[in-house]
Amino acid sequence: MTDLALPEVRGRLMRDKPLADLTWLRVGGPADWLFQPADREDLASFLRDLDPAVPVFPMGVGSNLIVRDGGVRGVVIRLGRGFNGIEIGADGTVTAGAAALDAHVARKAAQAGRDLTFLRTIPGAIGGAVRMNAGCYGTYVADALREITVIHRDGRTETLPAAALELAYRSSRLPEGAVIVEAVFDAPEGEAAALEARMADQIARRDDSQPTKDRTAGSTFRNPAGFSSTGQSDDTHELKAWKVIEDAGLRGARFGGAVMNEKHPNFLTNSGNATAAELEELGERVRKRVYEHSGLTLEWEIMRVGAPSA
Numbered sequence: 296m297t298d299l300a301l302p303e304v305r306g307r308l309m310r311d312k313p314l315a316d317l318t319w320l321r322v323g324g325p326a327d328w329l330f331q332p333a334d335r336e337d338l339a340s341f342l343r344d345l346d347p348a349v350p351v352f353p354m355g356v357g358s359n360l361i362v363r364d365g366g367v368r369g370v371v372i373r374l375g376r377g378f379n380g381i382e383i384g385a386d387g388t389v390t391a392g393a394a395a396l397d398a399h400v401a402r403k404a405a406q407a408g409r410d411l412t413f414l415r416t417i418p419g420a421i422g423g424a425v426r427m428n429a430g431c432y433g434t435y436v437a438d439a440l441r442e443i444t445v446i447h448r449d450g451r452t453e454t455l456p457a458a459a460l461e462l463a464y465r466s467s468r469l470p471e472g473a474v475i476v477e478a479v480f481d482a483p484e485g486e487a488a489a490l491e492a493r494m495a496d497q498i499a500r501r502d503d504s505q506p507t508k509d510r511t512a513g514s515t516f517r518n519p520a521g522f523s524s525t526g527q528s529d530d531t532h533e534l535k536a537w538k539v540i541e542d543a544g545l546r547g548a549r550f551g552g553a554v555m556n557e558k559h560p561n562f563l564t565n566s567g568n569a570t571a572a573e574l575e576e577l578g579e580r581v582r583k584r585v586y587e588h589s590g591l592t593l594e595w596e597i598m599r600v601g602a603p604s605a
Contacts (some may be wrong), residue, residue, distance in 0.1 A: 323362025
């Protein structure tokens with residue numbers, strides 16, 4: 296598929312681009328093509344003119360992703376500078392490009408006296424946060440999102456209200472092939488210094504409990520079932536993925552270079568030389584053992600894409 300004739304672009308279009316260095320876990324094979332569009336018009340025309348049979352995968356900053364060792368067929372789209380703007384509206388809205396980092400959005404909103412502090416400790420960018428209805432400390436994207444703008448596979452641009460996404464616990468329903476390019480949030484008013492202090496406390500709590508200096512992709516598994524369809528906070532639920540992993544004796548479990556982190560056992564970790572296959576296999580072994588121990592089926596929170604190595 297790398298010999299495919301692709302549309303002309305103004306951004307960067309790279310053939311057989313390695314993806315490992317673009318993910319937090321630092322594993323995975325190449326994309327047939329990696330496209331970094333210059334702006335919305337560049338992305339829209341590319342999608343419109345691309346052969347509809349060619350698969351397209353929008354990729355953020357790779358914070359919650361395993362790319363398999365065989366790489367990704369088709370075109371991986373990675374948004375960059377043309378999609379990372381952040382604007383604070385006089386009406387209390389915060390408009391963020393899909394490539395804007397969650398932490399940057401939280402900080403800029405706080406400086407303007409607007410409260411999106413729940414985004415501060417969420418790894419990744421706004422597009423991914425919307426897609427998975429990310430949340431922290433009792434607040435989810437669903438609680439603040441007003442609307443998003445997407446570009447469809449046929450090149451059409453459309454604004455969708457938050458309700459159209461059917462946001463639920465760690466999930467959303469986006470139109471097939473749609474690429475999120477922007478999100479608008481309703482941000483409550485707050486005092487800037489108090490918001491900054493809250494975020495500092497969140498960072499301290501995160502660093503105390505999570506392996507932030509290790510090669511991870513955030514939480515590996517969703518907390519076990521039992522949440523409302525509106526994305527009720529997992530902070531109030533008694534069943535935690537880390538706890539059922541712990542109870543099954545799997546803190547520190549290893550397979551090759553993959554390990555369930557000693558500090559937080561729901562963080563699948565590349566100890567330095569893991570392959571994507573080893574990471575995924577350890578995750579599946581954990582799922583199997585947890586089911587045997589407790590009867591609970593853990594669901595992956597980390598997205599896994601691509602083909603296994605040949």
